Amino acid sequence: MTDLITINVRVNGVDYQRQVEPRLLLSDFIRHDLNLTGTHVGCEHGVCGSCTILFDGQPMRSCLLFAVQADGHNILTVEGLAPDPDHLHPIQEAFHEAHALQCGFCTPGFVMTLKPFLEENSDPTDEEIREAISGNLCRCTGYDHIVDAVHIAAEKMKEASS
């Protein structure tokens, strides 16, 4: 057993202090230590994208980061996306409306990837959307409904900001 290291990390606006083994993956820290199980673990080698979280606002694979590396950083997971318990985020609403999921396992990774993408690009083309989600695998939908949902989400986010 290696030594435990104390980390301070902000997740979804809440500050946590925890002791972690250096080898603990950030994905497992989020799921097992913080009980935020919305972040899913698919492949654990950076291919499937289902564990995507926002690390200081940027989408990254939480299975390719160690929890110790999150010390002093700001994490957003799918649990922190909706504005309040009664409303979904526009991207989540759009996925619901366009039937952009079937089993839903990959969905948290998709929506976390898409949040900064749509904040930067309010009117993306199909090609830009497919490039943006190229690092997320979905085995149910065939992606077409996801692309539809991103267009709907872009409209909703534009309306909300105007």
Add this chain to the structure above:
Amino acid sequence: MKPPPFKYHAPASLPEALDLMSQYGYDAKVLAGGQSLVPTMNFRLANPSVLIDLNRIPDLGGIRSWNGGLSIGAMTRHVQVEKSPMVLDKLPLLYTTMPKIAHPQIRNRGTIGGSLAHADPAAELPALLRAVRGQVKAQSARGERWINADAFFIDFFTTALQPDEILTEVRMPGLPARSGWAVDEISRRHGDFALVGVTTVVRVNASGACDEARMVFFGVGDGPVLAETAAGVLRGEQPTAEAVQAAAEAAAEKDVDPPTDVHATAAYRRHLVKVLAKRTLQQAFDRALGKEVAS
């Protein structure tokens, strides 16, 4: 799977990191972006007893203008290069290459220095560094030295870096006048490692004949492979369709010895070498001669 246990150090300065490297040597691995190292640890293909994390060291990243080209700090993330107007201006070849590397989430974390030090034979950046005759700075507690790209990549995942050295900076000179470039790759899915890829840089003389053609292939050998026979075929020749065809055939037949694996046979990879050589030579010569470049 989960990575095996290791001792973790996150030095706050480069001298501190270099001291740790000289202390641990072979037992230590440098953790940069971790986008290749962590998967291999998760699979337990790598089992370093010590990780030295460079992410807490300020000033190891950044993009600066140098010698008509670029100097890039080792910890510069791929995404910073991908979105840099200076990179587009100084080295459009690099700018065009960046989106071909992995996926957006990987490029947000992965680093330029990490990619070069990892030296995956199927990766884009090692080939680019050879094609533009770049160099890397290796620092240790003993001092520092610059290593030319041609001498840096030695074998599968093996570079000229010594166990106590850290790659801290990359220099890529600007392309000389009358130069042209192109990069292309074939992969099974967008963002996958390429089955075959090539970075091509050519230079023509005042009468339009080929002075130099540097094609560096990736995914076909134990590192970035410079096509020397093909270069000889083109040297001094006008870049006609026939000359380009002859060079592409020479590259496929003489310069590469591609592997057969689960993704593709050697014969198919050889075929792709010919196709990509032809395509990129044509584009590179068009650019060098100031012609419209067909994409």
